[in-house]
Amino acid sequence: MKKVLAAVLAGAMLTASMAGCSGTASSSSSSKAASDSKADSTAATSTASAEDEALTCTLNVWGPAEDQAKDKGNWLPTTCEQFKKLHPKWNITFKYSACSEGDAGKTVTQDPSAAGDVYFFANDQINTLISANALSELGGSTVDEIKSSCSKEIIDSVTVKDSVYGVPFTTNTWFMYYNKSKFSDTDVKSLDAMLKKGKVAFPISNSWYLPAFFIANGCTMYGDKGTDESAGIQFGGDKGTEVTKYLATLVANPNFKNDADGSGLAGLRDGSISAYFSGSWDAAAVKEALGSNFGAVSLPTVNIGGSEKQLKSFSGSKAIGVNPNTKNPQVAVALAKYLGGADAQRSHYKLRSIVPCNTEVLKDTDIQKDAMVTAQNETFEKTSIIQPFVASMKDFWTPTENFGKALISKEITKDNAASKVEALTKAYKNPVS
Template structure:
């Protein structure tokens, strides 16, 4: 037991004398009140937390993950934590965790397209109410839905988005130009990967097409690229691919063209930021996907978006501590630090106004895309039927096999294939 300081002993003695004086006076009962037992702080609970994350976050003690672990310890003196970190990337987390959930990490980072697999393997914990409130406060509906299971429960804390947006040469296009694809095509060369399924869907979803319901989670709803709502988009695309300023972005043609000056804009994600900056320097521009003009009205393109998130393992020996740390890694402060240290663009909406974010056109473009021009990339099993038929449809647009005259029939056949 720790010895009490001398001033505490003196104070206790003085209190005893005072009480004795009171008890000897005529008004007392003769009984004395015993001094309260000294209180001591509860000993911290010993906890071991195994954490999996990408190599770049844990190179040494000054890296993001160790720094966040130290900050968590300082914020939670109720725990005495032994940390065991290991390298497992977000992309590999799902298959690694499900091999043996009971032996997997207590806390790990994952790509949201693995959520269904992790839930089925009982390898991902349902977030407690305080963490659920945090996720809903910090994130857009798309990001919240990205970590919501088919049972309606939330299982991860997003910390960044995975999506695409527009890069452009700001000496060629103004900020107003890049709001509309057709305006851009009237002024310069634009590359877009029509035969890449991940990108092509943006035209159809923008005009009301849906994949597995309005939130992308209802497998029974199927894919609905139907009627004139879809065939009108196909007709538009038959004209787009013939535009003299349109270039299909295949085999890296978009970035290569931006680098050699033959392309003025193309579509990609944050992974290309350094290459674009090197190519354009002070003329680097980035923005959310533009609208396009369909039958005289603007239609906002909507990019597929997913998330990277932090989860805790319900099989952990200390699931409460693990859940708290998962929420901590996705907190506003941790996301800001992640951006400052590694350039990981946050999903937290409140950080869109931070000085460092507003000074970064790529970060602004990604956050605006998620907020204004995105749709959840579905993770249901039947989404597997989407990719190949859509790539083939894009190739048929490029080859001229699909025309304005047969657009309705070709679109209907494509939609049938998507739901087969």
């Protein structure tokens, strides 16, 4: 009924919203913005009727500081100005604030009515943003374009109950960088093989990375698909104990180093580390550090319990969202669509090595030749799981971080592995079965 209503109201609401672009929002502006954003499809982007309507408005755009830094190409302001040129009858004043994708869930929700009209967010925060009435459902041609230009997995990452809530612009995961002079193509398929030949840094004390070992050995988070909150996080039992014993052995290996406070990247620079796990955000720095020896691949296997198991990282997407409290819904949705579009993804990649997710852009010759792009995409497709974004994930991060720190400090050993991992599982506040 909501979709039908949005479609029926599209024509009527367009005129009203355009006329009120510079005005004061009414008490119903939140619900109206949500409906308008679903009905934006034709109204706010490319049709003649929308472009013929002259308007003046101010749009607040929140994005990562790096996208607004002159020494990194000033991508966000530049792209917004390009959008403005494409809409000559829209007299838009842009205002910018720094807010990283990872911080959107806590920053935007503090006061959604005062937050950016358009902002960038990591998909694992989507339910938090929706619950705070801070994220609009999209519809019409905007969703059609997303579905025609992204993989099903990417679309699923911004979908809740069959509704799309953001314009994806990149996958979000981590993979492995390595020094090609130290490890062969065969070596990098196995972490244990690498540890026999050189030093490897891995962020054991980082709760975004540590679960890769548990998932590798068949432990689950919220069921097989990561959506069953009642199933809880099952890192205990024999499978979890095997993982914990492996990790206790791993941190004792002289060729292993816990990557904390930038030590892994620093080690690549000075040669004391030969492999390092991170994401596309570090690509430029790693390429500078390794030069012609730059290597990037999807995740290796590990030998747990006597057999090879595939490490699996958390993955998701980063997207551009529209605030349902915006006074300018058509313009906001059109901008979000443009910032996540093909041209914007190309320039984002060139300026900041942000890996595109648009399927046509990924066919570009220079992008296909980039080992980092291949590593991220292969990790997303083959050696990762979609990071759960159920509400209970809030209880996951701190206990997992503490568990990793206890491994590094040798508080957790092979001898007490079973009891320690059971205590971890209890710390997740799993539902009583």
